[in-house]
Each structure stands twice: as structure tokens, then as C-alpha cells.
Amino acid sequence: MAQDRVEAVERALTVLEAFDSPQEHFTLADLAQATGFYKSTLLRLLGSLERHDYVQRGADGRWRLGSSPSRLARRHAPSRQLATCIQPLLDRLTAETGETAALLEVQPGIAECRLVALPAADLRHDLRPGQRWEIATPEDPRPSLPGGTMECHLLEGDPHAPSLWLTLSGPASRLSPQRARHALDSAVARLHKSKEATP
CATH class of the missing domain: 1.10.10.10 (Winged helix-like DNA-binding domain superfamily/Winged helix DNA-binding domain)
Structure with missing residues (x-):
């Protein structure tokens, strides 16, 4: 009123x-x-x-x-469902590789970390949910990482929604692009298998 x-x-x-x-x-x-x-x-x-x-x-x-509007938006049920599905995958990816695993959401000109699993190592890519950075192209959501490397895998989803990327990142001296891509491929295969098994 x-x-x-x-x-x-x-x-x-x-x-x-x-x-x-x-x-x-x-x-x-x-x-x-x-x-x-x-x-x-x-x-x-x-x-x-x-x-x-x-x-x-x-x-x-x-x-x-x-970042506050995005932080509040993550409280909605679809985001919690996403976390239930993806966070265990990130945790396993980090446990297996000892590197930072994350889920990025990409919108025009901007990438944002939505979920992350951090390794116990002192030397790591210290990524946090809600962290955002500008990107030149939606096909490459990686931030600038001097001395570090990040590999990304685009996840299948609604073509009208912001794209989601599974990523693995860490010091370039420890994480090779080949090793990162192999780990991401395996993680995505597990994700597809779990979705197929869900009634």
C-alpha cells in the first residue's frame, strides 16, 4: 500500500x-x-x-x-540444486589432483566463480565464490594467472542461460594443461554418468 x-x-x-x-x-x-x-x-x-x-x-x-545481487541469487533453489550436484564433483577433482577446481558462470564480458574446492597446499590458485573478472570472449573465461594455468570445460546446459564451465587451475610448474584436461574430461564423464543414473 x-x-x-x-x-x-x-x-x-x-x-x-x-x-x-x-x-x-x-x-x-x-x-x-x-x-x-x-x-x-x-x-x-x-x-x-x-x-x-x-x-x-x-x-x-x-x-x-x-557481487551482492549474484550472492543473493545463489540462495534460490535452482542454485542450491546445482551446488548439490556439482560441489561433490569439485571436491573429488581437488582431492585427486591437489589443485583448485571451480564452476564458473559466464555472462557477456564477465566470468564469475560460483562454486569452488580448494586444495590444502599453500601454493594454489586462491579462488573464491563471487569473485568476478572481465573476459574478452565467452569462449575463454580464464582470468590472467601469472605463473599459473587454468583449463576449462564447457558444460552442457540451457543455451539461453549463462554458460557454465568446469575448471581446474594451479601453479604452471605443477599443473600441466594435458593433466588438467584429462582430469576435467574424467570429471565431466562422471557427471554425465550420474545424470543418466538419476531417475
């Missing part, structure tokens, strides 16, 4: 809705045009949203979504 409206919350949600667009980065002028708010009002709202990581401001001054 109208009396339940909190104006500041309504405005902040209006700002967040402006990011529901194929456009990845927004200038203050872009957001002012999309929301109809004055730039001074926008800066106050964006400041609060930034403190809670709902939005992030780049070095160029442009704005994009932060």
Missing part, C-alpha cells in the same frame, strides 16, 4: 533496475537518463549501494553491478 512505501528504498531499487540491461557499464549520465533522478541524488544512492557491494565503480568512473 502507498503508506508502506519508503521513498529512499524505492529510489535505490529504481537505480538497481536500471542495471537490468545488456549494457554492462553505466556513466552517471546514463543512470540519470534511465532513472530520471538528479545526479546529486544518484551519487548518494550509489554510495549506499556501493558500500553493500550492490554496485561497483570502476577506475574510469563508470558503474556496474557488484
Whole structure:
């Protein structure tokens, strides 16, 4: 009802809705045009949203979504089902190889770590859920890893949904691309076998 409206919350949600667009980065002028708010009002709202990581401001001054919306989205049932299916696979992959196994979600221009299993080794690729990085092409979601290597395997899924990639990464001196690809192929084969066995 109208009396339940909190104006500041309504405005902040209006700002967040402006990011529901194929456009990845927004200038203050872009957001002012999309929301109809004055730039001074926008800066106050964006400041609060930034403190809670709902939005992030780049070095160029442009704005994009932060990691909090994705973190909350992972609480939905489909994501929990995904974790139930994939996390044991990642845990086994890490136990067998001693390297970092992860599930990446790829959207235009961005890759995000959704699930991860970390080895006990001190020297490792220290990847965390919610960690994001820019990518040049959706066919190669790997981040820059000086001294490290990452191999990826695209998982079959809904062509209209963000693509999911199973990855194995670690120090280049310890993890060869051939060994990583072999381990990923075996893991994907196990995943397919488990899906076929599920009624």
C-alpha cells in the first residue's frame, strides 16, 4: 500500500533496475537518463549501494553491478540444486589432483566463480565464490594467472542461460594443461554418468 512505501528504498531499487540491461557499464549520465533522478541524488544512492557491494565503480568512473545481487541469487533453489550436484564433483577433482577446481558462470564480458574446492597446499590458485573478472570472449573465461594455468570445460546446459564451465587451475610448474584436461574430461564423464543414473 502507498503508506508502506519508503521513498529512499524505492529510489535505490529504481537505480538497481536500471542495471537490468545488456549494457554492462553505466556513466552517471546514463543512470540519470534511465532513472530520471538528479545526479546529486544518484551519487548518494550509489554510495549506499556501493558500500553493500550492490554496485561497483570502476577506475574510469563508470558503474556496474557488484557481487551482492549474484550472492543473493545463489540462495534460490535452482542454485542450491546445482551446488548439490556439482560441489561433490569439485571436491573429488581437488582431492585427486591437489589443485583448485571451480564452476564458473559466464555472462557477456564477465566470468564469475560460483562454486569452488580448494586444495590444502599453500601454493594454489586462491579462488573464491563471487569473485568476478572481465573476459574478452565467452569462449575463454580464464582470468590472467601469472605463473599459473587454468583449463576449462564447457558444460552442457540451457543455451539461453549463462554458460557454465568446469575448471581446474594451479601453479604452471605443477599443473600441466594435458593433466588438467584429462582430469576435467574424467570429471565431466562422471557427471554425465550420474545424470543418466538419476531417475
